[in-house]
Amino acid sequence: MDYILIAVLALLGLALAFGLLLGFASVRFRVEGNPIVDQIDSILPQTQCGQCGYPGCRPYAEAIANGDAINKCPPGGQSTVEALADLLDVEAIPLDGGVEEEPIKTVAYIREDECIGCTKCIQACPVDAILGAAKQMHTVIVSECTGCDLCVEPCPVDCIDMLPVETTLNTWKWDMPKPGVQLIVTDLRGEVAEEGAVQ
Amino acid sequence: MSTQFSFHGGVHPPENKQRSTGLAIQTAPIPAELVVPLSQHIGAPSEVVVAVGDPVLKGQVIAEAVGRISVNVHAPSSGKVIAIEKRSVPHISGMQAPCIVIEADGKDQWCDHQGLDDYTAISKQALIDFIRHHGISGMGGAGFPTDVKLHLGDDHIVNTLVLNAMECEPYITADDMLLREHADNVIKGIEIIAHLLNPHHVMIGIEDNKPQAIRALELAAKNTSLNLDIIVVPTIYPSGGEKQLIKLLTGIEVPSGRIPADVGIVCQNVGTAAAIYEAVYEGMPLISRIVTLTGEALAHPHNMRALIGTPLKTLLDAAGVNEQALYRMVIGGPMMGFTVDDQSIPMIKTTNCIIAATYAEMPPAPPANPCIRCGMCEQVCPAELLPQQLYWFAKGKEFEKAKHHNLFDCIECGACSYVCPSNLPLVQYYRFAKAEIREEESEQRKADHARQRFEARQARLEQEKIEKELRRKQRAEDAAKAQAVKKDKAELHSESEQAVSAEPDLKTLKTAAAVSRTKLKKAQKALQNAEEKGLEGQDKLKVTVTELEAKAQAAQEAYDQALNAPAVSEPVVDIKQLKTNAAVARTKLKQAEKALAKAEESGEGDLADLKAKLVEQKAKTETAQAAYDAAESGGQSPAQDSAKLDELKAEMEAALGKVEKARKALDVAIAGSSPAVEKMKLGVEKLQSKYEACKAEYEKETSQNSSVTIKPLSAEQIAALKVDAEALQAKVAKAQTALDQAVASSSPAADKMKAGVEKLQAKYEEAQACYEQALAPSTGSNTSQLDELKAEIETLSTKVKKAKSALVNAQASNSPAAEKMQAGVEKLQSKLDQLTQAFVQAGGVPVEPEPIDPKALKQQVSIMRTKLKKAQAALDEAEDDNQSELKAEVERLTLAHEEAKVKLDEYEKIQLDKAAAEGVDLKQLKVDAAMARAAVTKAERAAEKAREEQTDDLTDIEQQLIVAQQKSEQLNQTLSRFTD
Structure with missing residues (x-):
């Protein structure tokens, strides 16, 4: 009987001690904000385009942390979906709005002859990448443009184009080697046969 | 010398180096067109400093370095800049990049160039800048700007300088040939580098497959004072890699992600050392280099000193290329080089080898098979x-x-x-x-x-929002302050306030104008309608229209005037409020009086207290009344009057409508010999009386409005009392009638009713007394009160007369109230005397004849008529014992009625004359109005019938009804104007 009492008391004492310890730790080492939101935010492309339906990337990150779908970021493409799936340990689902190959990167370009200087695009730009003043010609700071195309819609004279980013010697990169151009002979034969069948 | 160290792995591909070492270095021909890319090195592209068409001399700077990791670009030969454009450049991607295209004139004329006499005499910084300005970049492969590497001594301790003469890649022999022919230059170049970096030890690493080069180096190295070792290592690919070379020579492994300088080692290519020598000693910028031309497709594979920017085609031609055999061109070695297709691609500072290979030499890559994990x-x-x-x-x-x-x-x-x-x-x-x-x-x-x-x-937007909000608040505060200041000012200047107070007047005027305009339009429409349908009374309508036009204009004018000079009107006092106050006070006074009378009668309660209260109440009433009168006499604006008039008129018309309806109903009832006829008749009469009362009031109001005379002070009060008294009288009469009826039908409630009648009678008498009392104290000596006094005297005298006649009647019928009445008459007589005296005292002249008050007259007449009718009706139904009394009453009323009627007739005659003077036959007008009213009734009936039968022409009838109503209204208006 005594043993049981001692055991119960000992366990109670331990439980109390660890409970106090945990309680103190949770107060002392409290984490400000939700760390997962920062991690998600760092994966998102930060175009601040709002195509996900949220006003910017961080709001979408918060929404994902609260259980929203991870496939709402067209600028990030499938790779972002996969990265998010990896981070959150969920199933990688196809990009919302159909499977799309890697999105072509674009930057806004203002046809400066046609610009009337209305400043509407300046107000729309989430990253302050458009330079200009009222009734003065505007221009895009290409290095700052995220290609979100939020400036295209407000332009009253439609003088903004989204041009694909030109590849220069510095931005050129190797492509993935085409695997199995010529496979082993039996496979090759199979391919030929298939082609013949199609024809 | 032997190596103590080795690196992991490595391969031994076929070298193929002997092929191009058979011939000495030859100078390549100057091509017709030199294409100099702006970016021949790692780092930022240089900036063009020449323009198209500019003549350039050999060695002239054509593009300047931009940023830290960048070098100048020089003209390889003399000639003219013919284009600055994108051309194909030697790059794995095969893409184009900006180039300066120079048309060589073939003279190969140098610009002024001079080497340094003693490079140790100038500062290290100046020397490095000198090298930088001469466009020296790494000749080994990557093309890293050399001056950057020469700066490494600033922030690193450089113990060892390693010179790379490995040239481990197959086919390439450029460094080998350079060392064979210009080992002295290389050593001198190394001396310059060593001077800048100041290493303890200099090592030249060279593979053992270049014995001639090793010998030449050793010969040249004898003359140097440097701590220099030539280390010959076994041939193995890729010993020429920087990190592999360092491992091989020193046994030190450069950590991952670090540079050799972090371990105190700087690595340079021997070709770079030679270029530094040429720049420093001879002042020659890097405009040419030794390039190996080799491959099965070339007839004479050898090394050439070629100008930077020389197209591959020129070089291949110089080496005797066999275009048929040429399968692929490779820039660099077979291991790390890349294939190019375009022969117009120029050679650049890093181009050390061009391989023109045949198919057999470099066949296409065999198909890739799956990894077998062989390791x-x-x-x-x-x-x-x-x-x-x-x-x-x-x-x-x-x-x-x-x-x-x-x-x-x-x-x-x-x-x-x-x-x-x-x-x-x-x-x-x-x-x-x-x-x-x-x-x-x-x-x-x-x-x-x-x-x-x-x-x-x-954050910026948020900040802006906050600032905006602050500004808005500030503005609101300022505005409030300004408003307060303005208000203070306004209080100082009453004129502005008056302007503000004149606004409601303006509004009413505007409304009046609009109303009159609408009426005019209606009248015009009616006229048109009448003309179209040939209805009677067109002339009258026309007249009406003209009048309305005049009215509308007048209203508009009044409005305009008010608009233009709004400040003239006097401060608005809430007359309605005052009136209400006065009325309330009066009621209270009455109550107090009643209470007092009751107390007196029953001898109960505190009489003194009640009396005091009564006095207090009286005083209050008088104050209220005075305020109201003052306001009304001084402040009532014509617009308000007109509004009031309109109201009264509307009331009157409504009453008229009711009367007509009732009449109609009565007619129907008579036609159907309904049992309720009698009652209905009574109702009709009642309504009629109401209508007349309304009309009377309206007319009174109108006359008041038109007359400029100031109203007697307490006339309103007295009138109210009078009305009270009359109302009570009417009630008494009604009760009497009901009682008579009850008696006639021998109802059991007759006794009760009798008691009620008596009570009412008592009340009536009380009210009368109150009225008289109210008249009594309002005596004064002011001239303004003279009129009042006069009026009182007149009323009193009338009353005395009435009372006297009543007394006579009562005496005649042996009424028990006769004595009482006599007392009342006497009292009245005494009061009258008193008043007359007071009036005389006040300075007035006693007047005998009554001034004509048509409104009052008419009202009186109508009231008399009603009373008379009622009395007659009561008489008809009365029992025998009551008949004599009633008869007397009827006679009295008839008398009074006739009296009033005579007066009214007199007045109406005057009115008629007046109307006749204006060209309108009043009688005719009256007839017309009556007819119009009848038409309205008829139309209404027709409309009702149509509604019941749901005939199709309902809208037609309704239209007619509206027209008739309009006509009737117009005629009534015209009529009322004359009967005013």
């Missing part, structure tokens, strides 16, 4: 990586894992691919993976940058 790649990797794993990661795009397997330590030497039995393009996979990771990182940087900018913008 040979791992064995040959000089960087001690796991190529097989990296291949899987790259293929599966698991870049993060590839990165963790030190992908970036790969030097892309191609040894793994060389040994791969499955012919996997391993290096391509690694390059792809590296490019992807680099891009991802740059994207990440860009994303972070974008986020920073986005957040900064958000």
